[in-house]
Amino acid sequence: MxxxxxxxxxxxxxxxxxxxxxxxxxxxxxxxxGLRAGWNKAELYRGYTVATQVCMSCHSFKYITxxxxxxxxxxxAEVKAMAKSMNMDLNAPLLTxxxxxxxxxxxxxxxxxxxxxxxxREGGADYVHAVLTGFSEDPALIKEHFPDGLPAGAYFNKxxxxxxxAMPPPLQEGAVTYxxxxxxxxxxxxxxVATFLQWTAEPERFERQRMGVFVLIYLAIFTLLAYLSKRAxxxxxxGH
Amino acid sequence: xxxxxxxxxxxxxxNIRNTYRWLEDRLPILSFLSDALVTYPAxxxxxxxWNFGSLAGIALVLQILTGIFLAMHYKGDVNLAFDSIQHIxxxxxxxxxxxxxxxxxxxxxxxxxxxxxxxxxxxGSYKSPREVLWGxxxxxxxxxxxxxxxxxxxxxxxxxxxxxxxxTNLLSVIPFIGKYVVVWLWGGYSVGDxxxxxxxxxxxxxxxxxxxxxxxxxxALHLHRSNNPVGIDLKRAKDYIPFHxxxxxxxxxxLGVYLxxxxxxxxxxxxYLGHPDNYIPANPMVTPAHIVPEWYFLPFYAILxxxxxxxxxxxAMFGSILVLFxxxxxxxxPVRSARFRPLYKQIYWLFLxxxxxxxxxxxxxxxxxxxxxxxxxxxxxxxxxxxxxxxxxxxxxxPLPATI
Amino acid sequence: xxxxxxxxxxxxxxxxxxxxxxxxxxxxxxxxTTAFGVAGAACVALPFIQSMNPNRAVQAxxxxxxxxxxxxxxxxxxxxxxxxxxFIWHRSxxxxxxxxxxxxKATMDPQPDADRTQKxxxxxxxxxxxxxxxxxxxxxxxxxxxxxxxxxxxxxxGRVIQGPAGKNLEVPPYRFLDDxxxxxx
Numbered sequence: 001m002x003x004x005x006x007x008x009x010x011x012x013x014x015x016x017x018x019x020x021x022x023x024x025x026x027x028x029x030x031x032x033x034g035l036r037a038g039w040n041k042a043e044l045y046r047g048y049t050v051a052t053q054v055c056m057s058c059h060s061f062k063y064i065t066x067x068x069x070x071x072x073x074x075x076x077a078e079v080k081a082m083a084k085s086m087n088m089d090l091n092a093p094l095l096t097x098x099x100x101x102x103x104x105x106x107x108x109x110x111x112x113x114x115x116x117x118x119x120x121r122e123g124g125a126d127y128v129h130a131v132l133t134g135f136s137e138d139p140a141l142i143k144e145h146f147p148d149g150l151p152a153g154a155y156f157n158k159x160x161x162x163x164x165x166a167m168p169p170p171l172q173e174g175a176v177t178y179x180x181x182x183x184x185x186x187x188x189x190x191x192x193v194a195t196f197l198q199w200t201a202e203p204e205r206f207e208r209q210r211m212g213v214f215v216l217i218y219l220a221i222f223t224l225l226a227y228l229s230k231r232a233x234x235x236x237x238x239g240h
Numbered sequence: 241x242x243x244x245x246x247x248x249x250x251x252x253x254x255n256i257r258n259t260y261r262w263l264e265d266r267l268p269i270l271s272f273l274s275d276a277l278v279t280y281p282a283x284x285x286x287x288x289x290w291n292f293g294s295l296a297g298i299a300l301v302l303q304i305l306t307g308i309f310l311a312m313h314y315k316g317d318v319n320l321a322f323d324s325i326q327h328i329x330x331x332x333x334x335x336x337x338x339x340x341x342x343x344x345x346x347x348x349x350x351x352x353x354x355x356x357x358x359x360x361x362x363x364g365s366y367k368s369p370r371e372v373l374w375g376x377x378x379x380x381x382x383x384x385x386x387x388x389x390x391x392x393x394x395x396x397x398x399x400x401x402x403x404x405x406x407x408t409n410l411l412s413v414i415p416f417i418g419k420y421v422v423v424w425l426w427g428g429y430s431v432g433d434x435x436x437x438x439x440x441x442x443x444x445x446x447x448x449x450x451x452x453x454x455x456x457x458x459x460a461l462h463l464h465r466s467n468n469p470v471g472i473d474l475k476r477a478k479d480y481i482p483f484h485x486x487x488x489x490x491x492x493x494x495l496g497v498y499l500x501x502x503x504x505x506x507x508x509x510x511x512y513l514g515h516p517d518n519y520i521p522a523n524p525m526v527t528p529a530h531i532v533p534e535w536y537f538l539p540f541y542a543i544l545x546x547x548x549x550x551x552x553x554x555x556a557m558f559g560s561i562l563v564l565f566x567x568x569x570x571x572x573x574p575v576r577s578a579r580f581r582p583l584y585k586q587i588y589w590l591f592l593x594x595x596x597x598x599x600x601x602x603x604x605x606x607x608x609x610x611x612x613x614x615x616x617x618x619x620x621x622x623x624x625x626x627x628x629x630x631x632x633x634x635x636x637x638x639p640l641p642a643t644i
Numbered sequence: 645x646x647x648x649x650x651x652x653x654x655x656x657x658x659x660x661x662x663x664x665x666x667x668x669x670x671x672x673x674x675x676x677t678t679a680f681g682v683a684g685a686a687c688v689a690l691p692f693i694q695s696m697n698p699n700r701a702v703q704a705x706x707x708x709x710x711x712x713x714x715x716x717x718x719x720x721x722x723x724x725x726x727x728x729x730x731f732i733w734h735r736s737x738x739x740x741x742x743x744x745x746x747x748x749k750a751t752m753d754p755q756p757d758a759d760r761t762q763k764x765x766x767x768x769x770x771x772x773x774x775x776x777x778x779x780x781x782x783x784x785x786x787x788x789x790x791x792x793x794x795x796x797x798x799x800x801x802g803r804v805i806q807g808p809a810g811k812n813l814e815v816p817p818y819r820f821l822d823d824x825x826x827x828x829x
Contacts, residue, residue: 005289005362008592009354012599013347013513013535063326067704091704112520116326119511120519161529204329204336211337212507218684219503223496225677230493232670233485237284309692313699331699334691485674492677 025126025159028191032125032198038206039072039199046178047196050189052086052094053176055114058103058167061094063115064200071203108153109166118194118201125194130159132190135169276462281480282487283468285644289363290466291494292356294487297454298495299349304447306342314394316440318433321396322521340510346388347513348502350536353381361567362588364576365467371568373460378564380453385561387446388534390439397518398528404431404439406531410544413554430524470644471577479644530605538602539595543621545606546614556618563625570625573632580638583631591624707829709821712766720782722771725828729771729779730816731789731802732826740764743800746786750803753812757801760815768826769802770816775809789813 031040048069051061066083067090070076083090100110118124134157136142142149142156145163150156154164171186178184198205252265264271313332315324328335357377360366366374393404408425412418427434468474481487505512513535517528533541543560547553563570578585594617601614698706708725710732715721720733735743743757761767771779773791784790785806786799797806802813818828 005358005592006355008596009351009358011596012354012538013351063323063330065704068330116519120516122516124516202329208336208340208507208510212503215503215507216500219496219499222677222680222684223493223500225673225680226489226493226496229670229673229677230489232666232673233489235666235670237481237486305692309695312696327699327701331701333694333697333699335695335699337691338695489674489677492681 025123025130027126028129028194030125030198031195032205040195041073042180043192043195044069044072044199045074046180046182046188047192047194047199048082049176049178050171050193051114051196054170054189055193056094056096058096058098058107058111059114060096061115061200062113064094065092066090066094068203072199107166111167114197115200118197120201124201125198127159128194128197129190131157131165132171132193133186134158134160276458277488278482278484280462280483281465282483283466283474283644284479284481284486285468285470286466286487287469288490288494289355289359289469291491292352292359294491295494295498296349296352296356299345299352300447300450300454303342303345303349304451306338306345307444307447309338310342311444314440316394316437318396318436318522321394321436325395337506340506343514344502344505344510346391347534347536348498348505349384350388352498353384354536357381358592360467361591362578363467363469364471364571364573364578366568367571367576368568369464370460370467373457373464374568375565376453376457376460378561380450380457381564382561383446383450383453385537387443387450388536390443390446392534393436393439394443395518396436396522398520398522398526399515399518399531401431401522401524402527402531403533404435407533408435410554410557413551467576468644469577469579470641471575471580472640472642472644474644476643532603535599535603538600539598540602542598542602542614543618545602546611546618556622560621563622567625567628571628571632573628573635573637575637575640580640581635582638583635587624587627587631590620594620594624707827709825709827711825713824717765723828725816730828731767731769731771731813733767735765735767735800737765739800742787743767746799746801746803746805749786750799750801750805750812752804752807752810755801755803755812757803760801760803760812762818762820766826767800767802768815768818768828769813772814773809774804774811774813775807780813 031037031043066079066086066088069079069082074082080090088094096111098111103110112120117128121127123130136156136158138156141158145156151164154166155168157163157165171189173186174184175189176184182188202208250265253261256262260270263269310328313324313328313335315321325339328339330336332338360374360377389403389407393400408422408431411425412422414421423429425435426432427438465474465480474480515532517531520528532538540557540560544553544557547556573581573584575581578588597613598617598621601610601617604610606614706726708723708730710721710723712732712734715732715734717734718736718739720731722729722731724730740757747754747756758764760769773780773793773796775791775794775796778791778793780789780791780796780798782789784797784799786797788797788799788802788805790797791809794808795806796804796809798809798813799805802815804810804812816828818826821827
């Protein structure tokens, strides 16, 4: 009775989640996943480079300041140098120079803020990576999805829902020069910036997980103690 | 007692150093608490399903605590609400922890309450003399749903906004005055700033109303004492054991078991039960492609969508909850526990499975086979209640033991 | 089901008669569980208490850089630092001399003017009366400040010369980044 009942009740939330149409996104190997994961500083710095030099021409990161980077493991001196190279105050949010009205006129759409992107899309970092690497000019592919041709001003993208995206392909081979000498391929930049976006979406990720381990250990001991106490106290009630 | 009788003041303890007696003679709150939590005679044969009542109480207290601390940082204004959630998650020290506890806590509260209700249903805890106890429970459930719904609106994301729009529009089916009621509820001609602000006010105050009803729920419980797995009335003193230490320690152990999956979700999967669209700020111009309520509303949402006529769909949805109030009278079988009711036991499990199926339909878009499944499941849901009076008449129950 | 009745417990399960092994074990377990649980609950309280302390955004604004170039000699400027007014007074040589001459009169909370400034011509003090927190106005018997709330007076170095306040205007932590900029905090 008990277990069946609890299992049934737990099935409800699980079903709710499982049935959300999960798009077949190619799953990537992320440095922030796994048991011993953490923020990879080199990757984050490369992602920061792409984000500030490419994304920020149109997109903002309004919840992120340079000071926040210190939470990801950058030192104060590094962060100050980064802010200085962009001529920005340490406490200023990373806002694009593109005015919303101008964006509306040029692209027909105001580019969304990117701080929360990995949380705001089904698939998270996999989705961001897939969109950034999913542009195609293959006429056959376009013809297959849009027999009457692409809508005006739109670009074909394999991962974007509806496949017609207003954003022009942002990454070209060598679009940025990485300070650590990593070759700036589209794949590399997409991977780095998606990692950076994971950090902007949940900078607390590893503080949270580390704390979680301690709490679980505590609870395991507490529950065991409570169980032993319960057995000792109930000893004289349940003679069976 | 007649007010015409003479009033004789009771002798009271005068020495304040005899603190317990002194306070007891003026406000017997300590003995009241002691009666409720220490000496309360509980049946000795309660199984672990009886843990979920006190767990629900703890879940409620946790929600209120985390909620009060969130309220210190949240801004109930359409221009600030979304940002203030990010402020809590990023800037407020431990803000992410408090918000995750509140967010995951809501789901776990519903899990606990659903199990608590299912237990009552299985062991016939709603039957005489506990009809009012059960009814108060249904009121708590309704209040919880209202509170949870309004709480989900507060982050002011896309799901908040469109969930609020869809659910408040349900009231437009009220004959004649429906559309005025909706405008009145919104404080405008669509969900907007006045709506958000009043939902915040309600979301803050309703949990305290719930506490009030919980007190009544416990009052009704203690009057006739707890039901038990055998479902018979326990008359012997030795059938009861004091709540403390037996059930306090059992509940403590249960709490530990409960907190482990809860903690896993809070620290490792906080977004698992959420929806990505709610991290997009509310936009009255664009409805998300696939809009679903939180999982705990899904079965009722499925009933709403199963019926192609708006008015009847809304009525069926509210009816599916309100019918619970009449359960004690629909089920007139004198035997409480399903252990001794072979037929009831079977339709009970069918009912629960059907409830999960309804939830599954609610989570999926109302297309193709889901429409058909949802309709069948809706009929089955109500058939359960329709069958109960018939069952009571024809079911051959197993003999009840005289004692436990 | 067992028919054996439970032995009546003493009201507290955390005490055991000496020699009763079972009861001792039980008391030990219950006491350990209770202590462990109370310690856990206390730890849970910490994040909640901490959440009410200044958040990261507020902490980030804990320092303030002020450009001194636009404060002409003899005038003063009030800036807001951590939500509190800070008086920055660009004193002329004559005013400095006057303030130093007042050293002997400031007997309530004696401190030489030279110790209250980093550069003699720049006086930086918190604009908060040390009585009950009002903002003093220019004026008073010694051409310093007087408080509109309860009449406390301060001299040209911000030292208290008349009660009810008992302490001098506080000098906030600050340093000169260069000749034209100070960082408060």
